[in-house]
Amino acid sequence: MKRTHSLIAASLLLAWAGHAGAADTPAFTLGEISVVAPADDAPLPGASVLDSAAIRAENRETVGAALQMAAGVNLSRVGARNEQMAYVRGFDLRQVPVFVDGIPVYVPYDGYVDLGRFTTFDLARIEVAKGFSSLTYGPNTLGGAINLVSRRPSRAFEGEVGGGIELDKDGARSSYRAYGNVGLLRESWYLQAGAALVDEDGFGLPDSFDPVATENGGRRENSYRRDSKLSFKLGLTPNASDEYVLGYVRQDGKKGNPPYTGSVVSPRYWQWPYWDKTSLFIATHTQFGDHALKVRAYHDTYENSLYAYDDATYTTQNRRSSFRSWYDDYTDGLSVEGDFALATANRLRVAYHYKEDVHREHDAGEPEQTFRDRTQSFAVEDSHAVNARLTLVGGLSYDYREARRAESYDVSTGLVRQPVGDNDAVNAQLGAFYALDSGTLRATVARKSRFATIKDRYSFRLGTALPNPDLKTERATHYELGYSAALAGDWKVDAALFRSNVRDLIQSVRIDASQCSSPPCSQMQNVARARATGLELAVDGRVGALKLDANYLWLYRKNLEDATVRLTDTPRHKFFAAATWTQGAWQLGGSVEAASRRYTSSDGRQQAAGYAVANAHVGYRFAGGALVEAGVHNLFDRLYAYSEGFPEPGRRYYVNFNLPL
Template identity: 40%
Template sequence: MRNSCVYMTCSVVALLSGGAGAAESPSSVFTLGQINVSAQTGGQPIGGASLSAEEILTFNKPTLDQALDLVPGVVSSTTGGQRNERLVYVRGFDRFQIPLSLDGVRVYLPADNRLDFGRFLTPDLSEIQVSKGYASVLDGPGAMGGAINLVTRKPTREFEGELRAGLSFDNDAAFGGYTTYGSVGTRQERFYLQASGTKTETTHTGLPDDFKAVPSENGGNRNQSHTADWRVNLKAGFTPNDTDEYSVNVLKQSGSKGAPLNVNDTTANQRYWSWPYWDLQSVYWLSNTKLGSASYAKTKLYYNTFQNGLYSFDDPGLTRQTLARSFRSYYDDKAYGGSLELGTDLIPMNTLKGALHVRRDDHREWQRLYPGNFVEPKQQALEDTWSVALENSVHVTDALDVVLGVSHDWRRLHKAQDWNGTATGSMLDYKRADSDATNGQGAVIHRFSKTGEAHASVSARSRFPSLFERFSTRFNGTASNPDLKPERAINYEVGASERFGSTRIEGALFLSRLRDVIANAPIVINGQATTQSRNMASGLYRGFEVGVSTSLTPMLDVGGNYTLTIRSLSDPAVPNMKAVGTPNHKVFLHADWRPTDSLTVVPSVEAASGRYSQSTSGTVFLGNGGYLLANLQASYALTANAELSAGVRNLFDSNYSLADGFPEPGRTAFVTARYTF
């Protein structure tokens, strides 16, 4: 137990500070599912980070947004409001500008790509890869500010498995939910098989004791805060030799959630929404084949489906649907495509790679409208996205690499429909417009010692606007714009890391310039004032990250990281525009104390300064105060295979919000049991 804890804690700070540190054993990571990395950066994206399964477990982070909050430069937040979505920002870039992939397969919602990071569970992951600023063009389009990739596990032994169960309790020691996880797998000489499943349910979250009751929320158990999620993952692989691998994977996840009310809004401004299902399924093929002595080919094929239900009600009890503001909205989407990547080391001191990506998105939606109980005809949007990329790495010396990459992305819209009106309405076919973008990037990596490395990079990337941004009328409040152009950013970074004895120090400076940022512009159509999405805003993001880890004694390791992020956005239509969702300052500190071979105690502190959010109407920017959270967890190894853990998050019951009107949970306790075989 002691050895694994020493290793895990040392890797936590190395990885969380974004440099090249140790990770979970490569044999247990599904390498076919990793995104492109530089072999000279410790198996991580250039300037990026990797978070291992043991690190996620140690700090008890069962959902993706919670886990990513450990990484410097990454901040979790929330939309608040009736959507109740958990968000993630990477150095200020939001979910539309940071692609999310699962085993390298893009998770993209064809209508609006409004990903809810709280719906993605972490127990079945081997690692989370985070590219910050610089994401390889080989991995496909859209990585304007970075990328996030969830890597599943594969078995390492002839027969193995894991069982995990946990309970959570609110500030009054009342039952608040549970998490379960189980996996079983086998690895043979020429094949492997694995099955896993995880389920998390939250009956409610508890508000801090000092929360003051308001008409929409009386304190105690947060109304409509329930969530339920599960995921099943099946994997089969064929390894005919030491270099080639072929894998078929099936993943299905399902979620549901409530939508807590804004505690600062009047009753007239409240909206009563619920999400009865938020489901995702993916079937995908991944392969890696060695060609000759110095080349390879990787292939990827996938078929994804996404079903989503959103219900709006008349009343806070969610029992009546009679008013015009009530509805039932349904999405039924699918996406299918693939990629081919080729690489070779045949040219001396050179690695050349190329990739081709293609994806078709098929979105279908309809609504049940009230009063009248009218069901719209299904509306369809059909779109293809292509990307071709080339990347070349010149190995100038054994210690110096220069990487250059270029890609061209293009998109073809075949159909975009909407239903205009209610029972007497008609089908509307929007004007079709295509789009394309060229991207370029470069990096220099210098290994100046056996344990030290420095890098500098620049990456000019783009992202296409979603169907929602181009065509949604936002409940008849805005006009469509089929000619909306891609957003663009140029990201600069310099960073370095070095180890001095048992101490490791890492840091990075970053700056991003954004242009053609999509914003709402006031316009007049046929004498009526409205708004329209246009490429009219610009931005400047800059800051730095630093991480330190050290062993104070054989029984005590400490570490932490700090991030400064300063964001400014300029929009001619909004004179006092604020960048929402991210604090200027973010700190994470932790210790790992091992008083005995069986007992490990891990205290940690999470702190952040204030951030801005928007009012329900979207017309006012509101400030939210910062927070300082103390957490504590202890683990006891009963045997070499069995472990019990208990802990408390938000130990001092701090009352804080990430979005105005939506307080976060107060003190929460948990207990977990884990058994491996």
């Protein structure tokens, strides 16, 4: 960790040494993936995009918090780990994987990624593709994809430094942050580098929280976290069209897991002494006349440790439920994409993806267990402009997953090889985009799939579950009718009606308790058909000096196999709105986020109540470009939760600064 501190300090000093200039956040175009129009390579409507200006204005320092602002997305905290999760039109992060510059970053074991570990300071924007998403993303995009697009310099020198502190409602410091970004652009090369540190001792609870056995109120028990990040990209640009990039990202973290405060399930006293992730990648773009070849190759490592303790003292580990566990995972991957301009009105893309996931784990005193999956995908996607108004997009892909190794350990049997097998899936989609004088109509249908994760197939879940290596592939068919338009006065609107039909949905099912060492006993099975129906509205624009953004989601999910089994962690209604008023050097703003009640994954029967939370901020930008701002989250100190038994922070104040260079 000392090494990380030194790197952060060096980055900040480098940024301070530069010359003042206007700040902007140009995007790393090699990291973008979208369904495009054939003539100009412009993305076709349907995805939700959050730019860095909107993210910064609302002081959303983690990707999870930022995604709460996006249309069609709701934030949640799922399971005993209580990690930041996002649902896109009802699909979770196993079904809507996370990418960084087009490279998948989800954890090999369970397909999830804790969005609270990913900071936003070095991002240009976040793109959220829904059911109809480009097949060139690769496999497992059952419900869409989330792509975190980083920065790329656009001037000879550009950069920024920033930081701030957060105070609880009593004025005591609860966290601080520091970050720096710097970019160098030359005729034949460029460098983009960034560093960030977020350190939180713990957050305060609202005054209305009633103390319970596991939480006495005040500062939330075991809610500390610390995350640091260092990233750089070195790009070679030998001519106007070609680009060859070497990138590196290092994230170091540690965190505690606040204990459950409800009355349904037993609390867990968990801490992660380290949560570290490293990515090394190469991205290239080579132009051959009107055609192009794009390549991404990457090596991704993920290491963490999880300590489960007996009680809230976090000192002893004597109970059967206590343990020390270590993960040591890595992923090697390659994607190759050919982009062919067959005609002015036709664009063909062909892609191949290869991904080798290795998960290695062991508890204290046990041998290491190894799991290995190999996944490949072949995709074809064609965009054709039938005429000046109508564009058709069609795609077809084939995914193949081979389980190459799986092991389990038990005291009575020792290390045992588990059965392995293969799965495959065919994905297809078709979309029609019709340009009106006032906007664009779209009608799309997409059939997507997701392979069961290593955890889905092989986890004993601390002796309470029976593995199921023969799990089938989840499949979903998405239908959407949408309209998007740029209206007068810089106003934009997007509306969509959608339905998703899911079959072979994987969920936990109770089975004979005698089959597990620690009853009750369950098994992951393909038992359900489900349907999600919804309406999504988004609008943004200006009225004089006032900028407004708002979105609303109505979502109805139903288990068609057994209506008594709830689909959890998604509210029926979700709303977000933000307003910013600029007058000279002053900026005043506020936002509100609201959601109706939801069933949660504490046990699938409990509910988290609906809520509405308001935020406010004020800032002043000096003549040299420096910005100083102050704000408050949860202005009225509301008691609310995304997941039953896990209350969110109460009122928090913050003071930030940002200096463009």
